[in-house]
Amino acid sequence: MGQDLTAIAREKGVQYFLVSFVDLFGILRAKLVPAAAIAEMQIAGAGFAGFATHLDLTPAHPDMFAVPDPDSLIQLPWQPEVGWVAGDLVMEGRPVAQAPRQVLRTQLARATAQGWRMKTGVECEYFLLTPEGDAVADARDDQPKPCYDQAALMRQFDLIKEICDGMGALGWGPYQNDHEDANGQFEMNWAYDDALVTADRHVFFKFMVRTLAERCGLRATFMPKPFNHLTGNGCHMHVSVWSLDGATNLFHDDDGEMGLSVMAYGFLGGVMHSADALCALFNPSVNSYKRINAPITASGATWAPNTVTYSGNNRTHMVRIPDAGRFEFRLMDGATNPYLAPAGVLAAGLDGVAHGRDPGERLDINMYEDGHTLHGVKKLPLNLLDALRLLDSNAILREALGAPFVEAFLKLKMQEWTAFMAHASTWERAHTLDI
Numbered sequence: 001m002g003q004d005l006t007a008i009a010r011e012k013g014v015q016y017f018l019v020s021f022v023d024l025f026g027i028l029r030a031k032l033v034p035a036a037a038i039a040e041m042q043i044a045g046a047g048f049a050g051f052a053t054h055l056d057l058t059p060a061h062p063d064m065f066a067v068p069d070p071d072s073l074i075q076l077p078w079q080p081e082v083g084w085v086a087g088d089l090v091m092e093g094r095p096v097a098q099a100p101r102q103v104l105r106t107q108l109a110r111a112t113a114q115g116w117r118m119k120t121g122v123e124c125e126y127f128l129l130t131p132e133g134d135a136v137a138d139a140r141d142d143q144p145k146p147c148y149d150q151a152a153l154m155r156q157f158d159l160i161k162e163i164c165d166g167m168g169a170l171g172w173g174p175y176q177n178d179h180e181d182a183n184g185q186f187e188m189n190w191a192y193d194d195a196l197v198t199a200d201r202h203v204f205f206k207f208m209v210r211t212l213a214e215r216c217g218l219r220a221t222f223m224p225k226p227f228n229h230l231t232g233n234g235c236h237m238h239v240s241v242w243s244l245d246g247a248t249n250l251f252h253d254d255d256g257e258m259g260l261s262v263m264a265y266g267f268l269g270g271v272m273h274s275a276d277a278l279c280a281l282f283n284p285s286v287n288s289y290k291r292i293n294a295p296i297t298a299s300g301a302t303w304a305p306n307t308v309t310y311s312g313n314n315r316t317h318m319v320r321i322p323d324a325g326r327f328e329f330r331l332m333d334g335a336t337n338p339y340l341a342p343a344g345v346l347a348a349g350l351d352g353v354a355h356g357r358d359p360g361e362r363l364d365i366n367m368y369e370d371g372h373t374l375h376g377v378k379k380l381p382l383n384l385l386d387a388l389r390l391l392d393s394n395a396i397l398r399e400a401l402g403a404p405f406v407e408a409f410l411k412l413k414m415q416e417w418t419a420f421m422a423h424a425s426t427w428e429r430a431h432t433l434d435i
Contacts (some may be wrong), residue, residue: 003070003417005042005085006219009035012075014083020076020138021066022100022203024409025054025416026284026337031066032082042068045090051428055098057410064091072200077166078212086200097404100339104199106402107346110149111241114350115251120342121192121238125334126209127184127226128156129219136184136227137218145299146183156186159216163209172201175221181299182230192238202338222334224283225290229298232291233334239345240326241267252325258362268310268319268327269359270352271345275308275318275331277394279380279387281344284413285335286420289383292331298393301368305330308378309363309371316367318380331380340409347400385417417433 001113008014012315017038031046034428045065050057066087089096089106096102111118128137139150152159160177167174173190173191180187188205192198192408206222213220240251241263253261260268271278283292294302303315310319310327320328351357363374371377381387388410391397398406 005038005068005070005073006035007039008070008073009083010071013081014075015066015081016083017041018082018084019066019068019087020084021089022337022339023054024098024100024337024412026335027054028203028207029053036167038068042070046087050091050096054412055096056411058061062092064089064096074204076163077169084204084207086203097402098408100337101199103405104196104339105399107343107350107400108196110350112244112348114357115244116241117244117246118195118239118241118342118346119192120195120198122198123187123189123234123236124202124205124222125180125185125187125233125235126220126222127182128159128186128213129226131217131219133219133221138184141183143183143229146179147181147299149179153177159212159218160186160188162212166208180231181303182227182297185231185233195346199338199342224285224288224333224335225294228290231297231303232294233301234304234330235332235334235336235341235423237332237341237345239329241349249325254324258321259388264327264352266353266356266358267349268352269357270348270350270355271329272308272310272319272359273352273357274348274394274396276378276381277387277390277397278344279295279331279338280350280409280413282332282336282390283387284337284384286417288333288335288385289381291333292380293382305367306380307367307371308380309365311365314364317363343401344397347397351396351400384413388413388417405422
């Protein structure tokens with residue numbers, strides 16, 4: 001059972017617990033449980049009707065329970081009488097196989113069985129908008145190249161300080177905050193950790209940013225491409241694999257090319273091999289493909305990939321090797337599910353190590369200027385439908401992630417695609433009414 005949440009509540013002054021989980025669409029669901037009742041919830045879980053969320057369940061399914069993981073407890077910095085805790089979904093005493101946190105747990109267990117643990121760090125980009133969401137909140141944030149704009153950054157100081165101070169108080173190790181490449185866009189970084197810890201923090205970070213922005217009269221969005229002419233929201237993930245005791249970075253080799261081990265290149269080869277299918281998890285929205293296949297933005301570059309390539313310290317590729325012992329996967333966007341993204345990376349990476357997959361030649365070119373000269377380079381899918389079809393046909397991911405999850409995810413996401421296609425857009429009407 002782990003830590004006693006009742007005792008923690010008494011010690012820290014927690015009066016309520018948000019027992020939460022993330023569904024297949026990345027939406028955070030929760031029940032607010034008074035501290036007096038948390039002991040029972042810690043044993044049996046908080047009950048939910050699974051069909052009422054984005055999971056492949058029906059009204060006929062029995063109750064689904066979110067059993068709080070006490071190791072994930074986060075006391076809300078702005079509302080300390082409330083504690084947030086991630087729940088593991090069970091139904092009739094068994095884990096719900098399609099639940100995103102369970103999908104990640106399963107992949108981590110596979111790594112543990114081989115004596116490995118994956119560590120990750122994420123770079124979560126977001127926009128601050130007007131409450132209606134139709135414009136950047138700061139009208140004076142209008143530089144053509146706004147990245148690192150000190151004035152625009154400091155005009156949002158109160159909000160950014162509150163978020164950063166909160167991360168610091170929680171022990172996350174925040175280390176930098178900046179204005180990003182689009183007007184109204186920001187990024188805040190905290191220290192990397194074990195993949196499940198980072199995923200839980202990623203979920204909470206999005207909740208915290210949105211909540212504190214609302215309290216300031218703003219709207220925060222992690223939408224991949226809210227404005228056509230501006231750089232989209234990425235969610236780059238830094239990945240390394242370590243020994244179980246956390247003492248040795250197994251991706252690091254002083255004698256290896258660029259300081260990376262044979263294992264690291266096998267892991268990379270696995271991700272490269274399944275990258276197009278992984279887009280379904282890394283870029284899971286209709287809007288996602290307006291980011292990874294975007295024309296040049298107002299700042300001069302999209303900062304997003306559109307081909308399956310890797311390089312050294314070069315941000316124009318899908319994978320960057322910023323320094324020895326780790327990779328930066330630049331494909332994920334702000335819509336990615338915090339649990340499914342690392343699960344997909346690990347599933348593909350373990351396949352690459354097991355089969356010694358070759359990532360191919362490192363390309364030290366500017367892909368935005370010279371990518372068109374390459375031949376035989378795998379392209380990323382152009383839309384969500386293509387990505388879903390690629391996931392459907394990828395036997396490696398289907399076996400590793402489990403058919404129950406893959407089938408549920410594909411079913412619900414195909415319904416989303418069908419719903420999107422059922423509506424004519426403003427662009428379509430403008431270009432087709434008079435044909």
